[in-house]
Amino acid sequence: MELKVIGQEASGGGCSSSGCGGGSEQIAHLPDSIRDKIKDHPCFSEDAHHHFARMHVAVAPACNIQCHYCNRKYDCSNESRPGVVSELLGPDQAVKKVIAVAANIPQMTVLGIAGPGDPLANPERTFETFRQLTDKAPDIKLCVSTNGLSLPEHVDELCKHNIDHVTITINCIDPDVGAKIYPWIFWKNRRIKGRKAAEILIEQQQKGLEMLAKRGVLVKVNSVMIPGVNDQHLEEVSKVVKAKGAFLHNVMPLIAEAEHGTFYGIMGQRGPTHEELQELQDKCAGDMNMMRHCRQCRADAVGMLGEDRGDEFTMDKVEDMHIDYEAAMVKRAEYQQAALATLEAQRNHTGETFVSLASLIKPKKETRPVLMAVATTGGGVINQHFGHAREFLIYEASANDVRFIGHRKVDLYCSGGDTCGDAETVLQKIIRSLDGCEAVLCSKIGFEPWGQLEEAGIIPNGEHAMEPIEEAVAAVYAEMVANGLPDKGEEKTGLRMGA
Amino acid sequence: MAYEIIESCVNCWACEPVCPSKAIYEARPHFLIDAKKCTECDGDYADPQCVSICPIEGAILDPFGEWANPAGALTGIPPERMREAMAEIQAR
Incomplete structure (x- = not known):
């Protein structure tokens, strides 16, 4: 095998930029320790997302900020975007659901808490769920996704629960840009509006990112691309968050329709075209590991990325399921090992294809x-x-x-x-x-x-x-x-x- | 005197943990404020906490029965634009 796709330079290296390594380029130049952590994580590894599944549990309803692309009124089972859920769960219910899904979908490797509000604005519910899962289902990776406002104060607690992946949504590092994205935050018992609100939020996000990176927690940064608002700014964001230790940057398109009732939707703010999104992702890729397979899941999504099997696991169905998780864990391990082997074989195989293709065409x-x-x-x-x-x-x-x-x-x-x-x-x-x-x-x-x-x-x-x-x-x-x-x-x- | 949660509440839980008087409780169809317990946060905070974190305009009434967060105050959407957009959607 001439051209290894994965497992080459430990970091940096000639192959780190796009154009080498095909589907694995995105993680190919990460250090071994990180690659090992994300090789079966569908959200972090583009290769893995073909083979492994994730689920979100909606245990965190409250939010401490308002974003112009979000509307807390929305609750529809046909809608697929972050912040939308059909069924809010308590921690005990969430744990039952996770165990039922894990036993039935062996490729489910990752459990995330992403809302529908902000997980860290609901610390008790979020951490109780993590605590129980660490205990009852130790083979499931735990993740959390946050707007970052309350992140610094919860870093200790996050580390206690052995959560090694955190996603922070960072749309800007300039408060003037932020003032066009965030109308208000709830901070130190007051609602703060305008530029001041954005300033505090940005400060907390950056502080949280640095604290996590220092502790060796993997941090992914999500950014929503909003044409005319932060599209010119995100390249700079990408540089800064990478410098502070984020290992992956995920630029997602704004979703805005009038019927969503969001500020951007009602005011007619458009989302980016496919070409604009790709162009920005390519620009950022020079500085950062870019992620391009994000599906902007609902806060209660279940299954492979892009699919949602949530209907099979509603609480009334889950309550009737009797699960022997010890036995399930054995089956899960078998399945996951086989999937990793397939994945590895495909990686090696594709590497060979590139060589033959390039030499074939000349x-x-x-x-x-x-x-x-x-x-x-x-x-x-x-x-x-x-x-x-x-x-x-x-x-x-x-x-x-x-x-x-x-x-x-x-x-x-x-x-x-x-x-x-x-x-x-x-x-x-x-x-x-x-x-x-x-x-x-x-x-x-x-x-x-x-x-x-x-x-x-x-x-x-x-x-x-x-x-x-x-x-x-x-x-x-x-x-x-x-x-x-x-x-x-x-x-x-x-x-x-x-x- | 007390604040009151009305039907436009979306049950998002944001207010419940921040109330210093534990006056807010989960109920259906929406959360409620126990008028006997509500102090309007007097003596605890400068601003009423539920009103300060609630994301929904018009979901909480002040002691005078007015919307504590008036239309447009939280989202920044001018009420007139909101009406136009809703009319456009319904006309489709």
Whole structure:
């Protein structure tokens, strides 16, 4: 094996920037100790998210700040975004639910508390849940996600519970930017508004980040990209948080619709386009390990990233389940070992593919990169019918490598048609969500979508069913190059030219 | 005199732990303030704590029966813009 994807330089190194190491680039240059901690964490390792699942328990309802992209009134089972839950749980209920899910979904390695408010604004409920789980389910990794306002005062307690992953949402380090994102905070028994509020929040977030890093706790930073508000600022944020010890930066797009009732939604603030998000993620990648596979889960999500099996584990169902967790732990360990072995094999295998692909093509001139969409239910292989996909993973193939770019959700909020007078069909919506992609890889695809995809300039491809994603994407790219990949501009005017 | 939680409360729990008089309790359809226990935080804090952390405009009435957090005061959304947006959504 010539080109190792993982397990090379301990840190920094030539391969650390994008363009080397394919799907594993994001963690490839982290120190061994960190890689070991995150190798089976779906939220932190892009590779792992094909094989491992996570769950959130909604035990933390209260919040101590207001963000312009959040509305605490919202409580809908069809909505998928942070801050939204269907069922609030007490710590005892949450623990029961976690054990039931872990016993039934062996790939569930991680339990996070992320809301629906802020976990550290509900310290008793949050820490009681962690305490019980450390005791009863020691094989589950514990994580917490916070806005950071109360973080410094809880660092000691967090360390006590052996939580080795913390996510802080940091949208800015400049209070003038912050004043446009946070209308108020609750701080030292007062509601504080405007720039002063942002100043305090930023100070607490940065202090918390430094304290955690000093103690060796892994810190991921989440940032919401808000065009015209902090989009120009986030590159700087990325640099600063990395310098202070964050190991991963996750830039997420703003979700804002008027019907969410949020400030940004009502005021017509738009979210970033796919291209804008990717461009910013690429800019930040020079300074930081970037994360691109985040699905912005609900605070009660259950299952693989991008899926939600919460309905199978509502409290009334969980109450009726009788779980032998000792036995479950054995099964879980077996499953997880096998999954890690598969993952490792895929990593090595893909590494070889890159070498052979690059040597195979030997492009005379640089062939341009191509975006492709992939339908998968997990396992790192192409295994989903086009029509069943609720989201597509987006990969960029170039002459050098295949890299994961992000995901596109299929808009399921509205099914269009008769009920709401929406003229756009579901299929048209899906095709629009694939904007910029030139091929879509799936296990199977129907006749009608095939035709419409072709019309939209997207090549449907069902020839790589059950094959590892990156390998298949590389193969399709090689085929496109062999057939004469047209330049982007030429393609639009219909001209064809050999590569 | 006391503050009062009304039906627009979303049961987010934020107020319950910050009340110095333990006057707030979980109830359905929404949380309630025990008027006999509520001191309006007089003597404890400069501002009433429930009013200071509540994220929902109009969910708490002050002792005069007025919204303690008026429309637009917390979200920054001008009430007129909110009405327009709601009308637009309903017209769809």
